Amino acid sequence: MGLHRETNRANWDDRAAAHAAEGGLGYGIDRFVADRRLLSDVVEFDRERLGDITGLRTVHLQCHIGTDTLSLARLGARVTGLDFSSVAIEKARVLVERTGDDVDFVESDVYAAADVLGTGTFDLVYTGIGALCWLPSIDRWAATVSALLRPGGRLFIREGHPxxxxxxxxxxxxxxxxxxxxxxxxxxxxxxxxxxxxxxxxIVATKTYEWNHGMGEIVTALLDHGLRITGLVEHRTVPWEALPGQMVAVEGGEFRLDALDGVAPLTYTLQAEKE
Structure with a gap:
């Protein structure tokens, strides 16, 4: 387990440095500095489903360089971003210093989030695209989410479909x-x-390790740790060209299958509430 985590961390340290590049490459962070109202495509995609999050104490797990995190803050949430990559946290802090967004960032493994941030203290736990595949146990993740949330608090995740x-x-x-x-x-x-x-x-640190988690495993893990599923929407688009040669770009930075559009779900948005 230690080898897998440390290998992945080296890869994400390397990716974070590349993704935070200026001049239009990577995540295009210059856009967030130039336009203080801009939201990331990932957060914008689910804006209606997110609803009013003004004032909600929010933690963004596996926040990477913080573009989704600051987007939640721009919607009015009080946000803490957490990631295990020291480089990602450094780049995220530099970004919000430039943009002026009020966001805290904490370096921690996701499974240790409740130990670092406290239990039962958050109104909203948010997780974005491409996070769960780096975690070996979906049950431990669900236990972490449950520990972080106050009773009545909400989990919101959009993720690549298994x-x-x-x-x-x-x-x-x-x-x-x-x-x-x-x-x-x-x-x-x-x-x-x-x-x-x-x-x-x-990328120089090229090796990575990943785990898939079936939809039933994800839902069951959340139910087992005291969360009630309040929404599950499967989508026919994904915010990167996941299947090169078989996809077409659509608005909002999304891609859908071309000839096979609608044949398979590509992402999903899941919401759950702690009882």
Whole structure:
């Protein structure tokens, strides 16, 4: 477990530095400095489902360099971002210093979040795209979410669909399910010097480990830890070109399948409330 976590951390340290680049590459952070009302595409996509979050004490788990985090603050939440990458936290702090957004950032492993931030103190736990696949146990994640939330507090997550994570993106003549849909003890091992946005250099720390979690496993874990599912919407789009050669760009920074549009869910938004 330690090897997997530390290998992934090295990769995300490297990605964070590349993603925070200026001049239009990476996450395009210059846009958030230039336009103090701009929201990230990921947060904008779910803005109606988020509703009014003004004044809510919010923690954004696995916040990366903070573009979604500051977007939640711009919607009125009182936000703390948490990530295990020291480089990501450093870049996030620099970003909000430049933008003037009132956001705190904490470096911590997600499973230790309740120990670091306290239990039962948050109105909203938010998690964005591409987070759960880095965690070996969905049950431990659900326990962490439950510990962080006050009674009546809400979980909000948009994530890549486990069906999408099961597809082999390198085969572009059709949709090919080749990887485990259900959580496995041993992770899938990957080695790539690219990332999901344009960067000015290849990634150096190339190896990563990932775990899939089936939709039933996610829902059951949340129910087991005292949360009630209040919403689950599956989407036909994803905010990066997840299946190259088979997708077309649509508005809002999203991509959908081209000829096979609607054949498979690509992302989902799930909401749950702590009882």
């Amino acid at each position: 069906v999408l994570w099961s597809m082999n993106e390198t085969i572009d003549d059709d949709l090919h399910l080749r990887f485990p849909y259900f959580e496995q003890q041993e992770p899938l091992e990957w080695d790539s010097d690219t990332t999901y946005v344009a960067t000015d250099r290849p």
